[in-house]
Amino acid sequence: MQRTWFLRSTMKLYDPKWKLINLEDEKCCSRPTMALELVAGAFLSASLELLFSKMDSREVVDFIRGKKIRGKKIEEGLRKLKTMLLTANKVLNDAERKQITDGAVREWLQELKNAIYDAEDLVYEMKNEALRSKLEANQSRRRKMLFKVRNFLPSRFDFKKVEERIKNIISTLQFILEQKHGLRLIEGVETKPFRRISEATLVKESDIYGRDADKEAIMKLLLSDHQVGGDKICVIPIVGMGGIGKTTLAQLVYRDIDNKVMEKLFDVKAWITVSDESDVFTLTKMIYQAVTESEKWSITETFQLQHKLEQFLDGKKILLVLDDIWNVNYQTWCALKIPFDSAANGSKISITTRNENIAAKIGNVPKHELQMISDEDSWRLFSKHAFSSVEPIAYPDLLEVIGRKIIKKCKGLPLAVKSLGGLLHSELDPKAWENVLESDIWELPQHENNILPALWLSYYYLPQHLKRCFAYCSIFPKDYTIEKGKLIRLWMAEDLLQPHRNKPLEEVGNEYVKDLVSRSFFHVSSFGGLTMHDLLNDLAQFISGESCLTLDDNYSWGLMTKKTRHLSLLRYQSYDIKKLRAGCENKVLRTLLVLDAGFISKEQYDISFTQLQSMQYLRVLSMPRNTFRHRNPLSTKAFDSIGSLTLLRYLDFSGSEIKEVPDILCSLHNLQTLILYFCLELTQLPDTIDNLKHLRYLDLSYSAIERIPDTICNLHDLHTLKLNGCKELTVLPSNITMLSNLQHLNIWGQV
Template identity: 60%
Template sequence: MAAEVVAGAFLTVSLEVLSGRIRSIMDFVRRNKVDAGLLNKLEIMLLSVKGVLNDAEKKQVSDSNVRQWLQKLNDAIHDAEDLVDEINTEALRCEIEGRQSQSSTIGVLFNQVCNLISSRLNVKDVEQRINDILNTLKYIVDQKQHLGLSEVGAQPITSFRRSCATAWVEESDIYGRDADKQAVIDFLLSDEVDGDKLSVLPIVGMGGMGKTTLAQLVYKQIDDKVVEKPFNIKAWITVSGESDVLTLTKKIYEEVANSSSSTVDEAFKLQLKLKEFLNGKKVLLVLDDVWNVDHKRWCDLKSSFESTAHGTKIIVTTRSAKVASDLGTLPKHDLQIIPEEDCWKLFKKHAFGNVEPSVDLDLEVIGRKIVQKCNGLPLAVKSLGSLLHSVQDLKDWKNVLNNDIWNLREDNILPALWLSYYYLPPYLKRCFAYCSIFPKDYKIDKKDLILWWMAQDLIQPQKIKTLEEVGEEYIEDLVSRSFFKYCSWREGLIEVDH
């Protein structure tokens, strides 16, 4: 999900953190004769914008003025943060130097020494800067009315948790892809002697259409389809974004040879090593999520596969038709939307879990309309099904159906995904928003992610649980809502799914 859309949640966090820090420097500011009333005003001003952030966050998707407003607010907050940082540093310096002086000076002199040391703070300059920030914020606050921003509470749909999804796809979780699966399996099992030695099949479709899912399904099942294993070696590489030839060859080598390649630091040496390793073997390689490919890079990479046995196959998944035509030796396999009835089954599975077939008829009517709005895109259907899981109130379902986010035109984010984000409880929204700093498909150890969240004060303390335990719960919740998924190949790793 694009970083700009999650900015609102980030701002809420920044405002809270900033208010806390303003309070923490208040004593020091007073001691230095800076007008503390100005800082009080600043804090109040911040509170009055915080109230409308929920509304702004929703409206920014369809209103570029609101987006600009958020941007201005963001800049003003940065200025205030810089100033508070400077004052804080000065307070620390004073404290440290004061402590040193205290050890060598009689105690009663301590305050005087401290004041003397802190005199480096230019009172006029600080007051002027606070006034400037206040003026900017006042202008921003005044704009609230013009933009029609009002105080709206947190989203009505309550939090839920359920057991988390499994890592690698299960066939029973996949709907409407039988023909696609068969076509790809036929490709993998085809072994024409006079055909190409190395065949490349691109699977193409928009984000969330299920390219990775289909490739995973086939990758997993191909061994079950025939008595004798069709490939000597199988390797799955997530490419995602730019990869130079050395990195890519490294990834492939480490995956197929199951050993480290850290000692080899030149691409051509590693290519040779890979070539030797693959010699005479029949290989299945999946390159998942390829964004762009330099022709030379691709030729270099393919040269490592020259010595493989006849029938070696590469599947490339990509959103780009150009990548598909550059890389494919066969016409691309275009992944189409899934039929409406399959979408409904997928939605039902996530919305109702195992309670089917007793689906409430009223909910079904609304649910089917919501599914229609997803236009056959599996990721959208799954996200909204997850969003409405355990929500039995018809009113909430109608709210989702009639939400004006569906009319969103300007942005390239799918309304369904935006909706499922919008309805996250605020604490989860902030944690997820924080993940927008990672690139797409980035994999992170969940323990590390929890530490990051803790460092940013994003985890709300609960009485009888440690922050780590609460963080674990947040992760399970985000997995169950399809925002994260567990990585298939290493325990504890998660990746952002939107």
Template identity: 55%
Template sequence: MAELIAGAFFTASFERFFKMILSGDILKFVRGKKLNDGMLKKFKTMLLSVKALLNDAEKKQISDPDVRQWLEELKDTMYHAEDLAYEIETEALRCKIEGGQSGSRIFQVFNFSSRFNIKNLEDRIVEIFHTLEGVVSQKDLLGLSPSEGVHQNRSSSSSPQLLPVEEESDIYGRDHDKTVIVKLLLSDADDDHDDVVGSNKISVIPIVGMGGIGKTTLAQLVYNDANVVKKFDLKAWVTVSDEFDVFTLTKTIFETITVQKDCSIKHPHQLQCELKKAIEGKKFLFVLDDVWNENYNLWDNLRSQFTFGASGSKIIVTTRNEKIGSMMGTAPIHYLGIISDEDSWQLFAKHAFQKIIDRSALQEFEEIGRNIVRKCNGLPLAIKSLGGLLCSKMHIDEWEDILNSDTWKMQECNILPALWLSYNYLPPHLKRCFGYCSIFPKDVEIHKETLILLWMAEDLLRPQQNMTLEETGEKYFNDLISRSFIHHTKDFSCPDIDHYHMHDLVNDLASFVSGE
């Protein structure tokens, strides 16, 4: 499966390589070396042939291991070509610097100061060309056909955009779940399970459900509820993930409730004393999001530090693991299930349809859209991702391609088919930028400005007319948000602060597509 997804990432890399090999300095250098011009034209034509086959190969590799192997061979060859291109680019730059020349004399600089051996350079280009020629010659045996390109002459001329959706919450089918959790948070009644911590009662409410079901979203919904905000003196949200480090979690909670950044406390006992001062006699609400560790002793150690909070303090725990929910919870586990077909459709429609069109066009898109939504099996993450993808698809046969894709049959890995489809239909420049996001560990907040600077440093942004690179990076970032690859949230207690993160399953996808 890793080879399959790496093949899609390679397509994005190929797009960048194609533009690099035909860039100004490389062409000037090669022509300045007076290489066989006919070979250069053949090489360019061969690259165009490869480019035309990639889209079809990406789709067919899912069900055809021979096509997958074909992509691997092509990838190896293109890596050699990319190495050569970088060598030429570096040598061209060296010649420029050492010659101190520009303009009409650049060819003379290339001719007389280059360390490249002309024969060796031409031999390497010819070798790569013949290897590519051999790979491309297999296309008929594999049933690969050139891409049709952009959908310009499709049967439908209308855009699949619904009646305007009212500005409302992006959450569907969770009204009952929210009511149950809020009621538990607002209640001061004793829990059904005795869990006396010191002299106070602290309720621990576990929310359990599969990945992508919306546990974190539900927790955020109740955490920011107006009545809940009024109820508690102190609030803190901590993403726990794989490592359950008691000191780190305690420090994060302490920094949040005291509005400190990077507090200098390094000794656990000192931190515990400071936390006691901060929470003593106050009613708090803490959220421990995405807990994976089953070690009861670690949990008991963390919980014991909250004994000085006022009676009625609450802790919400979200986890995929029922055993963890039972271990940590004092209230019964709240199991979060899939959302209904109608709620799934409403969530999808909000993301896929955004403007008014005539109802006759809408009916055709709605029929296919509902069939697509059913394949998402009530998972909000999958539904939002496909809605973001199809928002930009303006033709009915594009929607049919998604519905009938072999990707839905994927069983080799834990990547959601809907996420893989959404990734596969990203434009190449966004594929590279998304794959780069795999450098971020799970549950780490993404800082937009930092990520854009990293994209710039890695030369992943394509310059656009009348836009700075920073503006281009911001556009890419917003495009990934619109496709649900990056999630944007706000803490209603600090509405001016934006928070960005990747869902665990999306992070898994980024790691897969970036490969090795």
């Protein structure tokens, strides 16, 4: 049942004519599942490398050896565990390749992945306990006390249970490894990733090929002042399958339309990404915010909001783009368009959709259907990304021969062509190009409009560290704009960034983002945020499998399994208390990310926190409040629960009604990111803030903070301090220059 939901939730993004959507057809379901789980274990090698480094760290080794007899048994168990994981690592590349056609190998990789997660949890818990003990010892010596410091929680570390957990993991791994011989997995098979050698791979997203005629046709309709029947507004549908370039074309026309005439053609221009939104109030709200450039209001009734929009549009000539429409029915559309009757003649609405039925219901002019681009245009687009606009003649002749064969397999789909062009950029070895051309992935059963093989290939040849970072992004819903800095901090909290020489982790993360953008896995929006194409979001979801899950009002908490490690929540206002408690029973969760808090009762909000104490492996906790709605103060129990999450690295309390940061939060010695943005009641930080030795990012913007304690200057890892709009703050600590690693100090808006 869970697998069925997963397919249903992701496959809806494909062309409605696709046979793949028929979930009742067992053959149709089994084949794509086999292909789409191609990369289920592709980043395990990188996970193991990190795990081994934690096992061998000086803190863990010294901590274990200090426990005498039981410590020796644990050390012996870890040594055996590492040997078994090294054995598994030798066959990972062959397993990743064979799982394309072998379901048993796929299942083997999934079980291995879960065992590695369990081992990671154990080692991180041990490393954390070692650090906590060391900090307590240092505090005791410094204060010349023989008892433990109150700011640190008493140890619940049970070495007997640790020994049992190691035995259980070893037993599981023994069973898994016994199967590798029967699966005929070969050691030493190499998969060479295509590496970047230049940052010149970044390209302009507006560069499109083979769409001149399409652009002119849309421009002609937008420039026309003719009315369509009795409608004042011309509604122009742009239709095509995913990845064909509907949004790119619409963006190009939207940007260039004013350059076609001597004067401004439209009084108001707005762009709305619709996706799954379908109710009249939500869509009207999005449109009103876009056309008025306002986010503040108190209107809760649809008719009042539509009246305000109607008044604003009265007599104005507008251009509105509704991008990526999925499920707006005719009745919703009739209600939605009522306010536009007040707009001036010549107003236009352009929609993009994959659904021809929606285009027929909404559009009042014939649909403009995008076709695949020609082989020659595909080659030009491929060359743009593969050769950075340098003439292919400057490269070995054989590359063009192979490249033209590769783009034929993309069947004229721009996203696929662009993705493979980015994959092969700066790769001059013809053999590497031939490996892509001759990959078994191309031979997977093809269905109508099946374009995923090219995207799988682009992912398959990513460096391992980028595979893990990309897969983690499945936690974000479709059409979600990701702030680059936030993404890097989340990667950092999950240990997905590999330290490189003396580079700060923030710089390493920035390089990862650049690399993924250059390979077309991310698109940089006009506001600098990162977005993922729907098909790439689907790919990330398939890669992460059950380990990442996004829930909203449409899906039950019951979908979360014991294998779910990363969870994000949307429209988090209607869950009842029982569902909330059930959802918080996942004790192995590492990420809990609330993306839209919505309306939450005080009881729900308190339970959300008090239930957290069982999530001992949580590294990311982001539960911001919507400050324009009602707010409730956090209870003491809530703080106590959070204070027990000693592995926590990322904490976001934005918009919370807290007056002071309690000392217990300063016991979270692993914390790297603390966000207290728009906490309007917050007036001070505790002097014990310097216990957060690993804190790198602190955001107190738009709080009522009056003073920054001098102890903050002991946070030598602090990279960013944000104090924007802190009008009550009049002076900074006198010794702030002690923050030797501080790169960003934001203090605008103080007056």
